Amino acid sequence: MLIFSTLGHEGSNHHFVLQQYLVAHGIAQTTRIVLFDDFHCGARALIAGEADYLLQCAVHPAAAEITGTYRTAMAVVDAFISPSRPMALVRAMGSGEGSGKVGVQPATQSYADLSAWPTVVHEPTVLAVQAGLAEGRYEAGIVFASFAAAHAERFEVMEPIGTVCDAWIVYGREAVDEGRAVVWNGSPVARQFLERIGRSPKPGGS
Known part of the structure; x- marks a missing residue:
């Protein structure tokens, strides 16, 4: 059984996107997901063989640090795009x-105009923001839309954000690039490229 790791807890955006990724590959039923509170812990577990792959959002504040710190022991083996869970302010x-x-x-x-609040507090995860709201530590926050729906008696939606499509990185222990760019030339954007230069995609999308 494959072991994939990412930032947790259950219900986090990383957890949600990892589930979508595994379903897309058809391996969700043969994969175990391990969740970490910190990407350094996840990277060390991958390097130690306690997980086979690690997923991280490319815009996560720790992305550059993780890629650089562990570059000799793990490698980027895949990248993809995926919408997030719907969000709201x-x-x-x-x-x-x-x-x-x-x-x-x-x-x-x-994602939203925060100028109405003099103090912006950074949390490591969206779930931590939700916990801060529930505990009364914040007047407002950018959270999953489902949080507001589940606590409609306490919170009002100031600005629906919806889903945001981000880039995601998959790390493994064995590099796959062989010194060259690894590109999906049958991707939707590859078809756009061909259409815009007046060429038709090859049969089979490659």
């Missing part, structure tokens, strides 16, 4: 001890 109804503070995961900070 929500605000607590009524004032509390979190007034004036908005919580965000840094990669989501530009």
Whole structure:
């Protein structure tokens, strides 16, 4: 059985996208997912053979650090695009001890206008932002839309964000590039390239 690891807990965006990736490859039923609170822990587990692959969002604040720090022991073996879980900027109804503070995961900070809050607090995950809202530490936050729906009596949606399509990185222990670019030339954008230069895709999409 393959072991894939990523940032957790269950229900995180990384967990959600990893599940979509495994389904797309048809290996979800033969794969175990291991969740880590920190990408350094995930990288060390991959290198030690405790996991076979590691998934990380390319815009995660730790992406460059992880790629550089462990470059001699693990390699990027795949990349893809995937929409996130639907998101929203929500605000607590009524004032509390979190007034004036908005919580965000840094990669989501530009998804909405946060100028109404004098203090922006960074959390490592969207789930941590949700926990901060639930505990009254923040007046507002960028969270999964499902959080607002589940707690409609406490929070109102200030700005629906919807899904955001990001790039995702898969790391493994064995490099696959062989010193050249590994490109899916049958991809949807490859077909766009051919259409825009007036050429038809080859039969079979390659």
